[in-house]
Amino acid sequence: MRVISTVRELAAEWDTGRLAGSVIGYVPTMGALHEGHLSLVDLAREQCDLVICSIFVNPLQFGPDEDFESYSRPVERDLKLLEARGTSVAFLPDWVEIFPRRERTLQDFGSHVSVPRLSHQLCGRTRAGHFDGMVTESLLFLNLVRPDRTYWGEKDFQQLRIIETLVQDLRLPVRVVRGVTRREEDGLAMSSRNMNLSPDARAVAPRLHQVLLESRSRLLDGDALSAVLAAARDTLTERGFEIEYLVAGEEESLTEVRTLDSRVPTRLFAAARLDGVRLIDNLRVTEVAP
Structure with missing residues (x-):
């Protein structure tokens, strides 16, 4: 597994994959990986030649009273798990690599996208701006990774539907693949x-x-x-x-x-x-x- 941290390195991996005729799969995560994430990696490996997994804690989707600073970041553990599951490339950019002007909010970032008809119900009722931050960062990463397929779990079903709608409405050249919710033995959804x-x-x-x-x-x-x-x-x-x-x-x-x-x-x-x-x-x- 190759571990990279810059957009330039990512572009080089994409070029190499395309020259080889590879089908590129992409699994986005915020780290602190569990079997739910890893099952998406497994699915991508079954369907793709080159599997890229990103780990990036997106500041745009955290509200002022949410747990951005305390969000778990066990990087070394996560990398071992990804390598054991056959990930081709782990993309771990730091915050400034993705937001060079050090943006921390949508207002700082300026440009953003929204899927309003799916973002204001359910979790959107109490997490104002969360889905706009999620979908803006997701579109940015899809543009950087340029995969053929991207993998999202059904546990975060509203997030999944927003990404599917974004891809459909903007005619993005990627297929969204669903992964079933993975659960602990007692039924608790993995998180x-x-x-x-x-x-x-x-x-x-x-x-x-x-x-x-x-x-x-x-x-x-x-x-x-x-x-x-x-x-x-x-x-x-x-x-x-x-x-x-x-x-x-x-x-x-x-x-x-x-x-x-x-x-x-x-x-x-x-x-x-x-x-x-x-x-x-x-x-x-x-x-x-x-």
Whole structure:
């Protein structure tokens, strides 16, 4: 595995790959890697000849009260994990390499992109500017890496849909490939932030996924959506979760729904804090009827 840190080195890797006729796959990360990230690397290796993985903690997507400075950055550990999974190139630029004028906010950066119809619901309700910062940095990295395929996990489903829409709307020459949510043995969705849970909170955290499973089962049995969601919220609150949202929404538009329609793919979406740690999860409920 080649470890690089500059845009010039990245361009040289791209040129070499293109001359060899390689299909280039790209896995973007902010580091603190877990099996969810690594499963995307595995998927990219199956489908591509050259796999580039970036590690970059993007300042543009962190709000003023969020954990940018304290975000875990175990670089040496991450590099060992990437090498063990057969990554071709690890791209680890520093902040000034990507933002040479030392921009830390969208306002500092000046130019930015937005996917507004998907950015203001769910997580966007309480994280103002987060998705604009995410998608602006993602477009910048896609322009730098110039991959044939880029790999994103379904755990951050709103983020995934925003990237898919960006690529579709701007006709970017890249295919977005979905990776399924990877979970711990007890069902907790893998996340870099899970390591911040206290032992007691970690024991309770899987209840979020369990409640989504129970809710889906009730909905498929015909129970009313409003009653199911209310019961789910009550259960989580009783277990110490501070619920940000727990709703059902259309997969494509992320629009919240009040009733289920078998003609429209729908998911349950949840975000909640436990012991001060923000957890998110989602679960498909309905498929499109044949």
